[in-house]
Amino acid sequence: MNDKVDKLVIFLAKRDGIDKLVKTFQYVSKLVHYHVEKSHPDYAGRAKQWEVAAGLSRKAFRSGRFLTGFNALRRAPGPTPGFRLLAVLANAGEMVYFFFDHFLWLSRIGVLDARLARRMSFVSAFGESFGYVFFIITDLIMIRDGIREERRIVGGGGGDGKMVGKIRAERVMRLMGVAANVADLLIAVADIEPNPFCNHVITLGISGLVSAWAGWYRNWPS
Numbered sequence: 001m002n003d004k005v006d007k008l009v010i011f012l013a014k015r016d017g018i019d020k021l022v023k024t025f026q027y028v029s030k031l032v033h034y035h036v037e038k039s040h041p042d043y044a045g046r047a048k049q050w051e052v053a054a055g056l057s058r059k060a061f062r063s064g065r066f067l068t069g070f071n072a073l074r075r076a077p078g079p080t081p082g083f084r085l086l087a088v089l090a091n092a093g094e095m096v097y098f099f100f101d102h103f104l105w106l107s108r109i110g111v112l113d114a115r116l117a118r119r120m121s122f123v124s125a126f127g128e129s130f131g132y133v134f135f136i137i138t139d140l141i142m143i144r145d146g147i148r149e150e151r152r153i154v155g156g157g158g159g160d161g162k163m164v165g166k167i168r169a170e171r172v173m174r175l176m177g178v179a180a181n182v183a184d185l186l187i188a189v190a191d192i193e194p195n196p197f198c199n200h201v202i203t204l205g206i207s208g209l210v211s212a213w214a215g216w217y218r219n220w221p222s
Helices: 002-013 015-036 041-061 066-075 081-108 116-155 161-192 201-219
Strands: none
Touching: 002 015, 015 041, 015 201, 041 081, 066 081, 081 116, 116 161, 161 201
């Protein structure tokens, strides 16, 4: 029990950890609002307030987050020219997303003109979706390379169990990354090009929870 509590404390001490917790609140409350909107309007109103508060809180937590992408490019741009190009495209999109998200947050809390919110939301979501496409491509390439390496090791009769275990663990992490990025991509598309599927509350709610819980898995202390 103490070990689990220690891990939870470590998880919540991280910015990504608290973000995933509040993201869970945000999308659970969205689904609750949808479920009780007609039967219990008073509860639906409270759920909506919780959703909005959680969304604004997450934007505040992400202040300065655009520097993460810049630092990733500066520290570890990638092992090959192809991966370096993917890293530049992915992180550039993410930096646009987080940078303009500041202005979206400020416009929604009334510091900036509220009329800017729609424009900032579009630019931020466009950068987000652009970046996610290249993060997904990178993860899929790494998963493919890992499968090939695992087959080579097993086929060669080397029996390197530790290496195979490491490859499989990395594959799970990358699959979680793909799941989270695909889910967030659906949410971003709902902002860029509204449509009945992406903008449906169930689609948004489930996508948000998939992203949040995949993030929980990836950030949970080992």
